[in-house]
Amino acid sequence: MTEAFVLDPRLQADGDIAIDLSLCQVILVNNIEFPWVILVPKIPNLTEITDLNEQDSMLLMQEIRLISKVFLELFKPAKLNIAALGNKVAQLHIHIIARFKDDQAWPQPAFGLARKNYPKDEYSLMIEQIRSALCKK
Amino acid sequence: MTEAFVLDPRLQADGDIAIDLSLCQVILVNNIEFPWVILVPKIPNLTEITDLNEQDSMLLMQEIRLISKVFLELFKPAKLNIAALGNKVAQLHIHIIARFKDDQAWPQPAFGLARKNYPKDEYSLMIEQIRSALCKK
Numbered sequence: 001m002t003e004a005f006v007l008d009p010r011l012q013a014d015g016d017i018a019i020d021l022s023l024c025q026v027i028l029v030n031n032i033e034f035p036w037v038i039l040v041p042k043i044p045n046l047t048e049i050t051d052l053n054e055q056d057s058m059l060l061m062q063e064i065r066l067i068s069k070v071f072l073e074l075f076k077p078a079k080l081n082i083a084a085l086g087n088k089v090a091q092l093h094i095h096i097i098a099r100f101k102d103d104q105a106w107p108q109p110a111f112g113l114a115r116k117n118y119p120k121d122e123y124s125l126m127i128e129q130i131r132s133a134l135c136k137k
Numbered sequence: 138m139t140e141a142f143v144l145d146p147r148l149q150a151d152g153d154i155a156i157d158l159s160l161c162q163v164i165l166v167n168n169i170e171f172p173w174v175i176l177v178p179k180i181p182n183l184t185e186i187t188d189l190n191e192q193d194s195m196l197l198m199q200e201i202r203l204i205s206k207v208f209l210e211l212f213k214p215a216k217l218n219i220a221a222l223g224n225k226v227a228q229l230h231i232h233i234i235a236r237f238k239d240d241q242a243w244p245q246p247a248f249g250l251a252r253k254n255y256p257k258d259e260y261s262l263m264i265e266q267i268r269s270a271l272c273k274k
Binding site: 047048049050054057058060061062064065068069072078079080081082083084085086087088090099106107108109111112 | 191206209221227
């Protein structure tokens with residue numbers, strides 16, 4: 001019996017699944033301070049990037065680049081921050097965060113700061129914007 | 138005339154080039170607190186991962202995985218942290234850091250902390266160990 005992929009509940013608590021790509025679920029982090037998504041490959045028991053087979057690792061790079069392009073176009077950030085950390089939640093997940101010179105953490109990393117939820121309508125609108133930009137790719 | 142790749146002096150100051158791969162120079166960060174390398178693609182004017190062409194982005198993923206495998210085997214960390222931030226140094230560079238549950242920053246990210254140089258012999262030995270492990274791949 002093939003083991004099913006189950007999203008770690010701590011990642012699930014970060015926000016809704018905004019997009020479902022071939023390899024990854026893409027969660028929009030519910031934090032109005034930064035445009036921030038988390039890509040989670042839908043394969044069970046992954047911790048490190050080396051746990052992916054080579055083909056899936058290439059697909060991961062493609063999906064990171066795809067979401068990066070959407071973020072660069074939509075938000076025009078000073079820099080994207082892309083990171084696979086996982087010290088707290090071991091399930092392999094990749095952060096993509098749009099950073100701005102006037103954001104609350106610049107030039108430090110955005111991890112570990114207090115988060116502030118979007119107003120509900122604004123969160124839905126963000127998901128729609130990201131989906132719509134993605135459809136044009 | 139083709140523009141040449143020049144390593145940003147701030148990355149150069151992080152440590153010596155331990156390995157020269159097809160795409161990336163690999164710097165061993167001179168910080169005894171964490172086994173830490175920085176991969177820098179040898180192509181001028183890169184800032185984001187999307188600035189690479191598709192083929193080079195695949196090569197970057199291969200080299201990230203190669204060094205990750207070496208780090209996992211050599212150091213047996215609790216987790217690898219892999220990150221392309223670049224808020225301070227825009228030249229595209231990817232950190233790979235071996236993290237341990239008893240390191241000084243766990244479970245927080247390792248960025249931005251005070252660094253402590255290796256004793257000179259120990260630094261050379263680290264480079265030799267990494268090169269040697271890489272040759273067996």
